[in-house]
Amino acid sequence: MRPARKYQYDAVEEALQRLGGYAALADIYREALKTPGIEWGTQTPFASIRRIVQKMPDRFFRIRSGVWGLVDQRQRIEGLFGAEAETPTPSQSEFTHTFYQGLVVELGKLKQYQTYVPAQDKNRSFKGATLVRSPT
Numbered sequence: 001m002r003p004a005r006k007y008q009y010d011a012v013e014e015a016l017q018r019l020g021g022y023a024a025l026a027d028i029y030r031e032a033l034k035t036p037g038i039e040w041g042t043q044t045p046f047a048s049i050r051r052i053v054q055k056m057p058d059r060f061f062r063i064r065s066g067v068w069g070l071v072d073q074r075q076r077i078e079g080l081f082g083a084e085a086e087t088p089t090p091s092q093s094e095f096t097h098t099f100y101q102g103l104v105v106e107l108g109k110l111k112q113y114q115t116y117v118p119a120q121d122k123n124r125s126f127k128g129a130t131l132v133r134s135p136t
Helices: 008-018 025-032 045-055 071-081 097-110
Strands: 022-024 060-064 067-070
Touching (some): 008 022, 025 045, 060 071
């Protein structure tokens, strides 16, 4: 009996699962291309991955610009990022300095770099914790 065929959208879903249920597009690109048994067969696999997350709302949802999550983990992810993930609107100020600073600190911790948060920003909230204590 042959194993079930894997599709590109399966690779994207597996990549997001390996990344904790949500990730930035750059991380999804890197992880999805590592999935064994998937033939991308295109010169633009990043565009294919971007199309997959945008055109499959039954599997993926947009958290913020460039950050996507798995629908089956939506409640947990919304708890981390707040209610903004539910209804993103262009009028909301969703791209705050604290959000991007938190992402940079989190990425630095994941790559085992020393991270620094200025004193005036240490108590700002990111993913349910302060920037200094943000979990990795």
